[in-house]
Amino acid sequence: MTSDHVRQAGPIVIDIENITKDYVMGEEIVHALRGVTLQIRRNEYIAIMGPSGSGKSTLMNMLGCLDTPTSGRYEFNGKNVAEMDDDELAAVRNREIGFVFQTFNLLPRSTSLRNVELPLIYAGIEPERRIERAIQVLTDVGLGDRTHHKPNELSGGQRQRVAIARALVNGPSIILADEPTGNLDSKTGEEIMELFEDLYERGNTIILVTHERDIAAHARRTVHLRDGLVEMDHAGFIPELDLPIPETTST
Amino acid sequence: MKRFLYELTESWKIAAAQMRSNLTRSTLTALGVIIGIIAVTLMGTAVNGISIGFDKSMAVLGDDVLYVTQWPWKPVDDWWNYRDRKKIKTEYAETLSRMIAATPNSNLVIAVPTSNLMRSIKFGGNQVDNVFVLGTTSDFIVTSTIDCTAGRFFNELESRGGASVVIIGYDVADALFPSESPIDKSVLINGQLFKVIGVNTRQGTFLGLFSWDSMVAMPLSAFNKYFSAKSESDVRVKVKDKTKLADAKDELTGLMRRVRGLPPEKKDDFSINEQQAFKSTLDPVKNTIAIAGLFITGLSLFVGAIGIMNITFVSVKERTKEIGTRKALGARRRTILLQFLIESTALCLLGGFIGLAFAYLMCFGIGKAFPSFPIHFSVGLVLISMIVSILTGLFSGFAPAWTASRLDPVAALRYE
Structure with missing residues (x-):
């Protein structure tokens, strides 16, 4: 715990202050986020938890720059993200954020290499460097021998590794993983979590969005959301202390 | 710029992969474009052919020759004003030629008389009806692009002497002499024997417009001797510089007024025509065919x-x-837009290529089966149909590609 706190003393990557997000659903306005304040530093390993409807997904979309808040301040590496337009957000997503999805979201007809290459294409990297870099990252996640396989020739765990390689390939500031083990059996899930642990040890910043306690348990810090507000934000995940963790059975 | 290039390459690869993985769907969709391109291309070749046919027929008239006639070469509403005009006489040609020679710096070269009527022509058991019989002088070759495949045109001596010789058109020669050379054979026109001394080069007929292929030419003095009745006469005047056609026309009008002895207050009682006048009445017809045809096939x-x-x-x-x-x-809006535009364009280009290949084969087949049908497949047409394919792709892909580029990433990611 102490050593973790020392490591968490990196510069602030994400600085959110009092952000809200309202959706119009037919006649009524849904307040998905009611004023969330959060700071995430470089090389943190943080889990965002909460029951369905807690604003967890909305917060993740904000953090991932897929959406902008209705009000409040959001600075990403000191840059104001809240007022960026679509293309500026796309550039931030491309260079600063590595997404890992529950359903992997690989392009089905492209090889692992081409999938991993994609963010590099959008970043405007020349072909030779793209291939070199993609193979490097695929090797790092243990798929150096699967570069020319298509997703349907890979196991679920391998697919998620390709997705993680794709998230890592542009050297992002954060890795944003949304239920990364949700579609995997527990053994494979555990292997993926080991990979995240490894990435964390190598200095990456990881944000894990999950409703599974044992997955969240891998993180060094846990943020609980309820009704669009941060209910709890604490270091570590210590279930044996019998903390009042909210019921999180479904999303 | 570099990034755009990479995204472009990526989009082409994706488009190719899409077409491969949805082969049936892509083929069926491309079929619409294939048929469209075939229709447009065939229409294009036909319009092209018609245009070339028109020009070829026009070329017979010559772009540096003025025609002195009783009737103008354009539709007239007040026909009664022309009906009673005096006929154009062949003798005018000689007078005009003399006047031209006497004028310093004249814009005109020479005047040549022509008379014509329709007659049947026979050789042995073969007969060709409604042959355009032309009587003229040996100066005729100056005003016309006449050209003999065999033999020659008649010379000045034959012209003056009224020798019974003829030059026959290609189709006439073909009908009368299917298996032998017509040169030095004697053909029967109106009960008179004429010796064939030349066969004109094939010119091709088009939409029944006038063509040398179905005519015969003989010395005017011989023509007058045997068929003076009911013939039509014109005078052709060769112009020195075709860029000064208007000046030449003015000069010729002045000369003709002197020939006719018209006082200044009287209007012209003759018409002076050039190829252009004929063209300007035919061009709207040609253009209407082209526009209507391309519009319908464009549909x-x-x-x-x-x-x-x-x-x-x-x-x-x-x-x-x-x-x-x-x-x-990290794909931006324009990246997505580009990707789907390229997918639709690739499909259209594929359809365009296949359509063009079919159209080419069809043109080739039609050309073989009906050699006289005016069909003309050109490189320009290939380029145009490729451009049309690309434009079709961009046009048809734009709305869907725009929709795609505007998708909200959150909603799109959640879409199942």
Whole structure:
């Protein structure tokens, strides 16, 4: 715990202050986020938890720059993200954020290499460097021998590794993983979590969005959301202390 | 710029992969464009052919020759003003030629008389009816692009002496002498024997317009001797410089007024025509055919374009989640727009290529089966149909591609 706190003393990557997000659903306005304040530093390993409807997904979309808040301040590496337009957000997503999805979201007809290459294409990297870099990252996640396989020739765990390689390939500031083990059996899930642990040890910043306690348990810090507000934000995940963790059975 | 290039390459690869993985769908969709391009291309070749045919027929008239006639070469509403005009006499040609020679710096070269009527022509058991019989002088070759494949045109001596010799057109020669050379054979016209001394080069007929292929030419003095009755006469005047046609026309008008002895207050009682006048009455016809034809065939291409648009919409819908993923990975709006535009364009280009190949084969076949049918397949046409294919692709892909580029990444990622 102490050593973790020392490591968490990196510069602030994400600085959110009092952000809200309202959706119009037919006649009524849904307040998905009611004023969330959060700071995430470089090389943190943080889990965002909460029951369905807690604003967890909305917060993740904000953090991932897929959406902008209705009000409040959001600075990403000191840059104001809240007022960026679509293309500026796309550039931030491309260079600063590595997404890992529950359903992997690989392009089905492209090889692992081409999938991993994609963010590099959008970043405007020349072909030779793209291939070199993609193979490097695929090797790092243990798929150096699967570069020319298509997703349907890979196991679920391998697919998620390709997705993680794709998230890592542009050297992002954060890795944003949304239920990364949700579609995997527990053994494979555990292997993926080991990979995240490894990435964390190598200095990456990881944000894990999950409703599974044992997955969240891998993180060094846990943020609980309820009704669009941060209910709890604490270091570590210590279930044996019998903390009042909210019921999180479904999303 | 570099990034744009990489995205472009990527989009082409994706488009190719899409077509491969949805082969049946792509083929069926491209079929609409294939048919459209075939229709448009065939129409294009036909319009092209018609245009070339017109020009060829026009060339017979010569672009540096003025025609002195009783009737103008354009439709007239007040026909009664022309009906009673004096006939044009062949003798005018000689007078005009003399006047031209006497004028210093004249814009005109020489005047040549022509008389014509329709007659049957016979050789042995063969007969050709309604042959255009032309009587003229040996100076005729100055005003016309006449050209003999065999033999020669009649010379000045034969011209003056009224020798019974004829030059026959290609089709006449073909009909009368299917298996032998016509040169030095004697043909029967109006009960008179004429010796064939030349055969004109084949020119091709087009839409029944005048062609040398179905005519015979003989010395005017011989013509007058045997068929003076009911013949029509014109005078052709060769112009020195065809860029000064208007000046030449003015000069000739002045000369003709002197020939006719018209006082200044009287209007011209003759018409001076040039190829251009004929063209300007035919061009609207030609253009109407072209516009109507291309419009109707263009409709079939339009239907093809709607097919492409439809399938691109389906493709966008099916791949909503992929679009979301691409956006999450940093694809900008224009990247997505470009990708789907290229997919629709690739499909259209493929259809265009196949359509063009079919159209080429069809043109080749039609050309073989009906050699006289004016069909002309050109490189320009290939380029135009490729450009049309690309434009069709861009046109039909734009709406779906725009929709895709505007998708909200959050909603797209959640789409199942």
